[in-house]
Amino acid sequence: MAANILLVEDEPAIQELIAANLGRAGHHVVRAGDAETAQRIVREALPDLVLLDWMLPGMSGIELARRLRADERTRTIPIIMLTARGEEQDKVAGLEMGADDYITKPFSPRELVARIKAVLRRRAPQATEDPVVLGGLSLDPATHRVAAGERPVTLGPTEFRLLHFLMTHPERVHSRAQLLDQVWGDHVFVEERTVDVHVRRLRAALEPVGHDGLIQTVRGSGYRLSAQPAVAGV
């Protein structure tokens, strides 16, 4: 959903306007005023998407697009080009150059956001959709259902993701920091204790269906999901 976007636009007012709108939509925006700067930033930061004005001082947008498509590392980064009404040959050239979409100025912020979303959606890799079964517990990402045997288990979104991660990485201890990275996303700023609370909620949801010791606490390290019972001392 949120993405790193490089905005290449020489007109400061328009740049500001677009950046503000994208920011409001939850995207992280990096700006460049000319193609050379843009090229450098792309190499360094590898953004998720490039918003490229066609009319630029110095190197043209079309040339930048060509170079990005020529470089192995930047080849797959989606490009949406911004064109003024009437520059039809540019649009076509841009699409032939490998732009993924174009949008004609003036455009509504909403349309821009929608197009970005659509392009990103097409590129997004399909998440693992395979059902996971482990010790009588089954979780199916496709149907978004969890069941202990026959009995369904109701979970909130975060609990669901947490359980999904734990079930796909069982028998292993995960620190709170790791869980925050994997389940919440590494850009989120939340307390580590929050993990505890969600683990507790998960346990509470699993307990009435007879899966008590499934999630084990490893004092000082983190949590572990294990089909094996937590051993005292062997």
Added chain:
Amino acid sequence: MAANILLVEDEPAIQELIAANLGRAGHHVVRAGDAETAQRIVREALPDLVLLDWMLPGMSGIELARRLRADERTRTIPIIMLTARGEEQDKVAGLEMGADDYITKPFSPRELVARIKAVLRRRAPQATEDPVVLGGLSLDPATHRVAAGERPVTLGPTEFRLLHFLMTHPERVHSRAQLLDQVWGDHVFVEERTVDVHVRRLRAALEPVGHDGLIQTVRGSGYRLSAQPAVAGV
């Protein structure tokens, strides 16, 4: 990956050439030499994809595209347009009209096949004409009718397509974005919340005939049609 493809092309030699190549790639090809014929065939056969030459005698390709997009039954059928080099304004107009892709003559057979594959991949298999029955609810695409047992259910076109898609892909959770792609078509830009509204209308239409929990909300993910209850009461 075999698909039913309608080829609209007035030049017999080119028509033959393309048809041969597509046939070799495992596709089933139906041909039309003009837009009027094409329109009729689309209505009858509902192909998986339309390959549309832009330069046609009589009704232009662009007009045909517009009509296909206007009819709710054919709205989501992907269109790839064939253009001659230099017809730049046509390409732009075509994409604005809702074509999914374009390809410039002359093109290599391999490129054509690749583009077709790409466009088809973006879309789940086109729903069939077969009636669907699920949990006492029956939907017949041919007659455009929905009934709960004996009682008929009245739906608007969008609601119908939405229900049709959900019934042909039951149990699975669909995000709003996916539903927009599949039901509205991925060239349409509408708010995601629009899906909510239509789901609500669909629920409202289904409720008086005793199909309450059929469409379930999966918080944070989307919607799911399921014969099974969302949660098991104690």
Added chain:
DNA sequence: CAGGAAATTGACGATTTTGTGACAGGTCAC
């Protein structure tokens, strides 16, 4: 066994997501 760090727990306000009713345009058959 005491001290203290680490983890559990219950509560709660804030935030996010979804449900709902209303409405302004647009289309189409008449």
Added chain:
DNA sequence: GTGACCTGTCACAAAATCGTCAATTTCCTG
């Protein structure tokens, strides 16, 4: 035209979920 749909969007209401805190409890260490 014109009246009966249909649609997409909005604003607001209702729900569900989230993150945090402080009070406890648990568990190790010495």
